[in-house]
Every structure is written in C-alpha cells, then in structure tokens.
Amino acid sequence: MSTQARLLHLNRSSLYYQPRPPSAEEVALKHRIDEIFTQCPFYGYRKIAEQLHREGRSVNKKTVAKYMQKMGLMAIFPGPNLSKRAHQAGIFPYLLRNLKAEVSDHIWGVDVRHVSANGIPVETGEDETNAAKSLLKPLQDIHEMLPNLKMLLN
Structure with missing residues (x-):
C-alpha cells in the first residue's frame, strides 16, 4: 500500500480515510x-x-x-454597475432645453413605456423607442405651433 501511495504521490493516511456521514x-x-x-x-x-x-x-x-x-x-x-446606461438604447434629445416654464401646466411629462386603454395593455407592435416617438409626435407638433398661437392671441 505504501508503494502505491508513493507512485500516486498521495499520503498513506488519505487512502485509509473514511468520511463520516x-x-x-x-x-x-x-x-x-x-x-x-x-x-x-x-x-x-x-x-x-x-x-x-x-x-x-x-x-x-x-x-x-x-x-x-x-x-x-x-x-x-442586485449586481454591480446598475447605474450604467445600456449602450444599445437610444439617446433621446432633451426637448425642453431652451424652454422656460412661464405659467403653470406649461410643461407636461408623459410615460409611454406602459400604454393601456381602459386598463387593458395595448400592444403597439413596435419596440419601445418607436412607440415613444409615435406617441410623442402630436405633442411635438403642438410645441412647434405654440409661437404661432401666441401671435394669434395677442
């Protein structure tokens, strides 16, 4: 047994070890x-x-x-680096950069990640980026028409 242990480079005591349950x-x-x-x-x-x-x-x-x-x-x-942005996500322009909020209810925010009608989730058939752009388009049109509307009201 000692020759076998020496050839296998093992201690002899490890050959006799019986693990306890x-x-x-x-x-x-x-x-x-x-x-x-x-x-x-x-x-x-x-x-x-x-x-x-x-x-x-x-x-x-x-x-x-x-x-x-x-x-x-x-x-x-939670794993590390949760605050790093996802590079595959698009970067949206900040549309309110040069706009000053002059009156109350002048600037509104819309969350378009979860769209529902009467409590039922609506499938837009688009990815989140395109769905957000298509839902925000009417708001951008109104924003562009505001200077003309102000001129008409004065």
Whole structure:
C-alpha cells in the first residue's frame, strides 16, 4: 500500500480515510436553512443566522455560510454597475432645453413605456423607442405651433 501511495504521490493516511456521514443535527439544520431560504430567497447567511438565533438555535454565521455554499444557495441581490446606461438604447434629445416654464401646466411629462386603454395593455407592435416617438409626435407638433398661437392671441 505504501508503494502505491508513493507512485500516486498521495499520503498513506488519505487512502485509509473514511468520511463520516453527517449527524442528525447537521441534517436538521441544513433542512431549516433550506426552508428559511425558500421563504426568503433574498436572505444571506447573516440574516439566516439571525433567524436561527431567534428560533433558539445558536449557530455561527460562518457555519451557515458553509452549509449554504455546500447546498448551492446564494441570496438574490442586485449586481454591480446598475447605474450604467445600456449602450444599445437610444439617446433621446432633451426637448425642453431652451424652454422656460412661464405659467403653470406649461410643461407636461408623459410615460409611454406602459400604454393601456381602459386598463387593458395595448400592444403597439413596435419596440419601445418607436412607440415613444409615435406617441410623442402630436405633442411635438403642438410645441412647434405654440409661437404661432401666441401671435394669434395677442
């Protein structure tokens, strides 16, 4: 056996090692961690350790982290760089740059990402960019006619 271990570049003690099965307490703890994680998938190892502590089980957070890693559990959380703009999205011009709000209700905003009629979502058949442009076109026409309307009213 020692010759085989030497040829395989292994320690002899590793050939005789028999792993122990997990204890009943460890299995019960892993089941409870899984239940908590299923109920609240946004909990990390610290929150799960706090929850277990509230339930009367004194478990170290490092132990919870180790078991979660072994079970392949990872909390749901936002990733990095969420504030960076998507380069594939178009850049829209700012139409109000040289416009001063002189009276109340002079400048209005419209959110055209979700269009509905009588509470039913309307499928525009276009992507969001083209749908926004087609819905904003009448507003742009009115904006262009405002100087002429002011001249007529004076």
